[in-house]
Amino acid sequence: MAKGYEPKEVEERWITYWREQNTFTADPQAPGAAYSIVIPPPNVTGALHMGHALNITLQDILCRHARQKGRKVLWVPGTDHAGIATQNVVERALKAEGLAREDIGREAFIERVWAWREEYGGKILNQIRRLGASVDWSRERFTMDEGLSRAVREVFVSLHEQGLIYKGDYIINWCPRCHTALADLEVEHAAKRGALYRIKYPLAGGGHVVVATTRPETMLGDTAVAVHPEDERYAGLVGREVELPLTGRRIPVIADPYVDKDFGTGCLKVTPAHDINDFEMGRRHDLPLIKVMDGSGVMNENAPAAYQGLTREACREKIVEDLRGQGLLLDVSEHEHNVGECYRCKTVIEPTVSPQWFVRAAPLAAEARRAVADGRTEILPGHWTKTYFDWLDNIRDWCISRQIWWGHRIPAWTCEGCGQVVVSREDPTACPYCRSTKLARDPDVLDTWFSSALWPFSTLGWPDDTPDLRAFYPTSALVTGFDILFFWVARMMMMGLHFMKQTPFRQVYIHALVRDHEGKKMSKSTGNVIDPLVMIDRYGTDALRFTLTAFAAMGRDIKLSEDRIEGYRHFVNKLWNAARFALMHLPETIPDACCSGPRDVPHAWILSRLEEVKTAVDEAIAGYRFNEAAQELYTFLWREFCDWYLEMIKPDLTGEDKGRKETAQKTLWTVLTEYLVLLHPVAPFVTQEIWSQLPGIKEQNLAKMPYPAKRNDRHSLRAQARAELIQDLVTAVRNFRAELSIPPGLKLTALVKTASDEDRNTLLGSGELICFLARLTSIDAGPDVTAPKASASAALGGNALFVPLSGAVDFAAELERLNKELAKLAKEADIIGRKLANEDFVARAPGDVVAKEREKARALGEKIAKVEELRGRILDIMGE
RNA sequence: UGGACCGUAGCUCAGGGGGAGAGCACUUGCUUGACACGCAAGGGGUCGGGAGUUCAAAUCUCCCCGGUCCAACCA
Incomplete structure (x- = not known):
């Protein structure tokens, strides 16, 4: 064996061995209780980070341990297709060739993505392999696989049939860079310093109102001004009209309780096509929607000619300038507010109205909540349960359509003949309503999380009734970070319960986030990442x-x-x-x-x-x-x-x-x-x-x-007590050597005045051993042992240890050592003594606690007496 | 604004009503027969502050201070 452990060669060898032996291949027919885990599928474009390393390590411990305990274990590995992220990666590669995805067309583009996946998609799985993950590679899955895609299609069609998926024109979060809708969860809110602009809106027929906004450019799409119904200041204005500056349009003043009387002027501009709350208000008041931007965040034909073609940012500047020119800009103040950003590319989100597909979440959420409330699934640590409940209780419909090409294409066709929408498990060849063969498939794909939500059962073969599904669903545990509790865990609960009628996991273990040494989140931009693979190379x-x-x-x-x-x-x-x-x-x-x-x-x-x-x-x-x-x-x-x-x-x-x-x-x-x-x-x-x-x-x-x-x-507790006595004695002798500066080579002898036969037998029975460990030439023990004059001494429980030091004892040093020891013991004894002196304690504390304290006091007293005796001896000697 | 979590030795943290713990760092001494990526012996803490409950509080309750995070529709 080498003098030091060399991990590198060893690890590769055993990874190969376990693989060749099929050690981790699960057999659903095997005897014994099943234990199963599905891996949180990493993003196929991803690289292993510390979070993964922790996540995989913990799951591997659970799986290897479960195998040791005789369970038949299945741990399913795989990756998800990460629609937006993967499309971005491939688009970047295309761009290097001077191409856009539109240049090569949808089919060719998707081929390119598959080719990319073929070449690079295995990277993170190889990294997981290096961690020693005992996953079953024969069951590796990818969310775009044929089987999983079939599951996605089945789920979509069923939910649609059940009225739990619908299409509608709603305001959604639009990323002007990715050119797609995003779910609410995919928008990150960052506090940003911006400006609050106060603008005069002239009233038709004289006078004006002042509105406050952080986004002046949206005023081009305003279709009302709103005040609170009980705001006396504006009571007379409701029903009147405002001349919307820069547009020549007239818009009404409406009353809506959403408006906060105390914020700003209490007067709110309403842009239903570009603000989520304004959209809701617009629906309540039947306001028209005016979309003034296109998919890239550029002002469109609905904006006045002067602003068309300007970006959101440029338009804001020009509007501010123009308002100022017309004397309508009252003032500008600094204002910190939360701005929504795309979680993938950090572009500022543009709320926009567009036709999208949604999952009606409330009915699914109710059952997902119940499963945890009644204990079918347990979330650990328990405090996450509340967070989980809060989210489900306030759940909003889930926007699942994405305007990208890489992903599961929505199985919906619009008939060009009769205009009906057909949603179908099989690709239709003709319209079931009018027999027209001119069917146009919905160009959108589904949110990646829609397929991830099916992972615990789609990976086991669903919708087919497979042996794996029967043996390993529900899974035993899910191990993941809290950051995807909503994104993923809650949605798996919803889908699993709906389609399998059983909770997808018995326990959900939420583990830590790995941060840097200062507690900051590791990120590439901060430069504080610790790469697990580098650590593996360096330390194993x-x-x-x-x-x-x-x-x-x-x-x-x-x-x-x-x-x-x-x-x-x-x-x-x-x-x-x-x-x-x-x-x-x-x-x-x-x-x-x-x-x-x-x-x-x-x-x-x-x-x-x-x-x-x-x-x-x-x-x-x-x-x-x-x-x-x-x-x-x-x-x-x-x-x-x-x-x-x-x-x-x-x-x-x-x-x-x-x-x-x-x-x-x-x-x-x-x-x-x-x-x-x-x-x-x-x-x-x-x-x-x-x-x-x-x-x-x-x-x-x-x-x-x-x-x-x-x-x-x-x-044997007795054996443990005996070992402790021996260890204490050896330590005491070593302590003498260190504290009294006794040369390490100098051989010593020990004498122990014992308090019990048990201790005496222990010491004499292990005499040779003690001599070896403490470097003694001999040891004697017994109740009648007498202390030699010049010796170092210590109390071991009720026993007294003496190490004769013929003339070599530094008595002053030994005295100091004993004083120190005594002070420590006295402090302890004082605390216990006061406790026992307290009548309330003796009367009201449980009997065994009092007895324990008494025993402690007794042992301590005995020990103190011993140390005092030893100290007295030293004093005597010094006095001579 | 609401919620969760955290403040314990220099650092990183366990513990969670009756004896303040670990690892690292530190001090001292060691080429003791696997290991200097080592061995041995030590020093170090009014458990964030205050009040309450209790015979007893680092531990439970409340308030305050400080930190981290999450969810948020205040323009």
């Missing part, structure tokens, strides 16, 4: 995975920095070296019978602790407390197995006694192999590599090993 996949796991505390974001990952590489290396040590001392064949019968303290202790770790890790993973599992594994290996156990068994491993040696070897082998299984879900590569080099291994593939069975016969 297991180190990265362990780091993410150790920080994955529920309900808290992760602040990540490179030195943390480096820190956990040390842990991986520590394991490697522990294994190296084991290999040096293990025989080539391991005897079967292992670890029964009476045993020395070190073996009994480590086996007992291993039992506790087994239980703790199992429970932590079951409860999604990944950080707890990581901590248990870390502490056990380093602080117990390496720091103590390996040191404790060195004499046996290198000694002459064959029986002792064999016991040590067998126990070492048992603990190490069982530990490797426990750690494997978190750090699959290093554990598998060590596993493959150990003797006595029957199943080479660690991923197939079951979780080690619970062995109550190995759990």
Whole structure:
């Protein structure tokens, strides 16, 4: 074995091995309970970031652990087609050739997208592979696959038949750069500093009103001015008309309770074609819609000639200038407000009226809500439930049509003969109403999230009734970040419940967002991204995975920095070296019978602790407390197995006694192999590599090993207490050496005045071991041990430890050491003493609590007495 | 404006009514037979502030201060 762990070659080898062995291929017919997860499909244009790395790591832990527990596990991988993002990528490539998508036409363009996907679309999946994800590659899915497309079509047509999908002219969010409608969720609101313009609108027949706006250019599309119905200032104006400046149009003054009397002048310009609220008001008052911009945000033929052809921005400038020229601009003030931007390209959204397809969300949302409310699906951590409910309770209809080419084309045709709209599972050849064959298919495609919403069942073969669907739906868990709780999770709940009549997942685990070391979101523009693949190259996949796991505390974001990952590489290396040590001392064949019968303290202790770790890790993973599992594994290996156990068994491993040696070897082998299984879900590569080099291994593939069975016969609190006494004694002697500046080479002896037979037997029974660990030549223990004059001393529970230092004791230093110890104990005793002196406490606290405090006080008192005695001795000596 | 989460050792964070914990960093000493990506021994915190409930509060409740995020129709 190499001196240090070299991850690179190891990882590649095992990734290939597991793949060739089909280790992670699920069998729906296999016995046992199913455990299934669908991967949150990454965007096909994407590259792996830390969020993915965390997400994949946690799912992999769950899946590998579930396999260990005997479940038949399916983890479905795949990608989504990311309509707008992918189209943008391919359009950019075309642009480099001097072409636009319109130049090559729809069909050729889509071919280009598929070609692009063929070449680059596997990138992120390959990156996921490097993380060690135990996904079933034979079931990889893509949202544009034939099967998934069929599911999309079936869902669209059914929902349309059920009246849950409709087409209508509504105001939507339009991206003037992507040239498509966006759902409300796809608009990001950013606070921006803008200006508030106050403009005089002359009243027909004299006088004027003042309106305030942040978007003067939209005034060209104004069709009313609104005031609050109870606003006395304007009561007389309602019903009168206003001369809309720059247009020569007259528009009415209306009364609507939406208007806030206290904001600005209390007088609002109404542009129903370019503002969501104004649109609603327009419908209430039957106002005309005047669209003054085209799809690129350029003023169109409905604007006065002077403004036609100007961009939104240029038009605003000219309007402000013109109003100022006419003396109609009252003033301009700075104003901070929220501006909607396209989540893909950050272009300012233009609310526009256009014909779009919508999903009637409320009926679907109601059931999605119920499923969580009644516990069919559990959201963890629980506080996300409220957020989920709030969103569903206030849900608005979902705009699902997109004016792009890459995606699932809407299965709707308009008959040129009779004008009827045909929505159909099969492409129609003739109009069912008039038999005309002139049918024009709707050019739009569906929102990518529409297909993602079907992912938990479309990937399993729906709408067909497949073995996979029967075995693995509903899925066991969904693991994702809160940022797509609405986008994706809620919509999967709606669709899954509607079409499968069963909730898509039993549990939804919402994990952290990975941030930089200052807590800022990682982004390319800030330049603070930590690339998981670079980290893997530098420190190994297991180190990265362990780091993410150790920080994955529920309900808290992760602040990540490179030195943390480096820190956990040390842990991986520590394991490697522990294994190296084991290999040096293990025989080539391991005897079967292992670890029964009476045993020395070190073996009994480590086996007992291993039992506790087994239980703790199992429970932590079951409860999604990944950080707890990581901590248990870390502490056990380093602080117990390496720091103590390996040191404790060195004499046996290198000694002459064959029986002792064999016991040590067998126990070492048992603990190490069982530990490797426990750690494997978190750090699959290093554990598998060590596993493959150990003797006595029957199943080479660690991923197939079951979780080690619970062995109550190995759990012994008594053994643990004995080990602790030994450890405390060794530590105390080491402390003498450090604090009293005793040369490390100087051999010492120890005497212990014991408080019980149990302790005496423990110390004498492990005398050789203690001598080895504490570098002593001898140890004696018993109730009648008397203290030599010149010695360092310490209290170990009720026992007194003396280390004679013939003439070498620095009494002043020893006194200071004991004083320090005494002060610490006194402080503790004071707190407990006051508590017990409190009558209320003794009378009202539960009996066991009081008893515990009394016992604490007793033990503490005993210890203090011991230390005081020791201190007195030193004082005596010093006084002589 | 509403909501959620967070303020615990220098840093990053666990814990969550009865003994203040970990990792890193720090100090000191170590070429101890796997490991300097190491070993050993240490130092360090009125658990953001205030009030309340309780025999008992870092922990529960309320208020305040500070931070992060989400949802939002105030032009």
